[in-house]
Amino acid sequence: MNNIDPAEHFSSRPGHRLKQDAGNPAVLNEMARHAAAQLGTQTLSPAAVQTVLRLIEFIILIVSGLVAYRTLSGPFNIVDWHYYIAFTVGPAIAITFLEFSNCYQIAALMRPFTTFSNTLLVWASTFALMALAAFMLKVGEDFSRLMFGLWFVGGFASSFILRLIVAHLIRRWARNGRMERRAVIVGGGKSAESLIRAIEQQPFNDIRICGIFDDRDDKRSPPLVAGYPKLGTISELIEFARIAHIDMLLVSLPVTAEQRVLQLLKKLWVLPVDIRLSAQSSALQFRPRAYSYxxxxxxxxxxxKPIDGWSSIAKRIFDITFSLIGILAFSPIMIATAIAIKLDSKGPVLFKQKRHGFNNEVIEVYKFRSMYADQSDPTAKKTVTRNDPRVTRVGRFIRKTSIDELPQFFNALFGSLSLVGPRPHAVAAQSHNLLYAEVVDGYFARHKVKPGVTGWAQINGWRGEMDTDEKIRMRTELDLYYIENWSLLFDLRILFLTPIRLLNTENAY
Structure with missing residues (x-):
């Protein structure tokens, strides 16, 4: 079997995607609906917990250095700036060493006494490195050895106490289900049973198996495997994953069953989850970096998952920061627009429209009302066209300049949108009487990330009316490119290019 290359088999090129039946989603059976409802709440992400711990530990180590300074030297003095540099650089080195020592893995955090020696060695190595640097730079006499000794003891004690507290919290969160990785087994029978047994035997793992999905009938795939029920077919799994908060799909098919694996993945790649293929019973050996455990x-x-862990935290901070800046910067324009809308026609200033959000969930997006109130189309079943009589005089201007989109800064601030991402389409948006998902293969993969106020497609000219199948295909292609190549720098680039590209109003009306 060739190694499965997602970029080759599941890229955004239309020929490589499987058309989805958007109009007729799979109907879950009662057991699957009940299981999905129980899994409807969001859990604490282990990656997010690890990220927050790194930040807290970094701050604690800095504070312990400052406490040592205050204890021995009294009030802080700018003359001793070299201490403050050391108090910042040292913790940064320690956090890096702890990361490479796997001391932030969940299993390690749950057993702080097991990692006691590693943590102590890391902290000692940090001080050894700082001492070497001081010797090489000939600045050793500028530092108090007693102060650094006090910092060493206080820093390690503070770090270890923090880890004891975190271990207690993680165990409690694991018991009450607040922090876990929820996994679904894809494929049943003996291979699924073997995978489940192996996972259950692992100590301190945070995996919760939520059920099994398999296309085979009960004769070939038993309805109960290792105590876990078969909840439905692969098509039903896609619907299940849009109701339940699932973190991971574990495919239990043999690695050598290439065609069957590819057929499954062509259906499952649109979901915003990690997808892993069991390799425990395979005789084939891949490069070590190809495996996770x-x-x-x-x-x-x-x-x-495209944006997860620290990336999701960084993107959320990005959204909050720039949304607040946008609201403050454009507040005069928004106030003036609200007044103009009120004077121009009867009806509310804001217009709320249901659109597809992250993981295909329905969200409400805010816009300034640009149509006559009695002719508004909340479902967007009929696309706005050039010289559309439903659009008001003020509406034509604010649509052409995209001022009608400014209230979406509040969507981004509150979290239903991101500032940058695939633009959310209305739930009933159509092209030639076909829903977009019926026109474009793999359309729902756009929803693997949170939709955005602006996006890569928009700054490349694909904004406004989607009156041809080619336009919606091209917009989807660019959206998927963004998802596959996301970074904060990419977001910044899109954000700062947006005002420039909005000067081209050819397709906006």
Whole structure:
């Protein structure tokens, strides 16, 4: 079998995607609906917990240095700036060493006494490195050895106490289900049973198996495997994952069953989850970097959730920061627009429209009302066209200049939108009487990330009326390119190019 290349088999090129039946989503059976409802709440992400811990530990180590300084030297003095540099650089080095020592892995955090020696060695190595640097730079006499000794003891004690507290919290969160990685097994029978047993035997793992999905009938795939029920077919799994908060799909098919694996992945790649292929029973050996592990259970990484862990935290901080800046900067324009709308026609200033959000969930997006109130189309079943009589005089101007979109800064601030991402389409948006998902293969993969106020497609000219199948295909192609190549720098680039590209109003009306 060739190694599965997601970029080759599941890229944004139309020929490589499987058409989805948007108009007729799979109907879940009662057991699957009940299970999905129980999994409807969001859990604490282990990656987010690890990220926050790194930040807290970094701050604690800095504070312990400042406490040592205050204890021995009294009030802070700018003359001793070299201490403040050391108090910042040292913790940064320690956090880096702890990361490479796997001291932030959940299994390690749950057993702080097991990692006691590693943590102590990291902190000692940090001080050894700082001492070497002071010797090489000939600045050792500028530092108090007693102060650094006090910092060493206080810093390590503070770090270890923090880890004891975190271990207690993680165990409690694991018991009450607040922090776990929810996994669904794809494929049943003996291979699924073997995978489940192996996972259950791993100590301190945070995996919760939520059920099994398999297209085969009960004769070939038993309805109960290792105590877990078969909840439905693969098509039903896609609907299940849009109701339940699932983190991971574990495909239990043999690695050698290439065609069957590819058929499954062509259906599943649109979901915003990690997809892993069980490799425990495979005789084939891949490069070590191709594997990830649950305890000692090897898995082949097929797809990763596009924006997860620290990336999701950084993107959320980005959204809040720039949304507040946008609201403050454009507040005079928004106030003037609200007054103009009120004077121009009867009806509310704001218009709320239901659109597809993250993971295909329906969200409400805010816009300034640009149509006559009695002719508004909340479902957007009929696309706005050039010289559309439903659009008011003020509406034509604010649509052409995209001022009608400014209230979406509040959507981004509150979290239903991101500032940058695939533009959310109305739930009933159509092209030639076909829903967009019926026109474009893999359309729902746009929803693997949170939709945005602006996006890569928009600054490349694909904004305004989607009156041809080609336009919606091209917009989807660019949206998927953004998802596959996301970074904060990419977001910044799109954000700062948006006002420039909005000067081209050819397709906006």
């Amino acid at each position: 649950i305890g000692s259970v090897p898995l082949l990484d097929i797809f990763d």
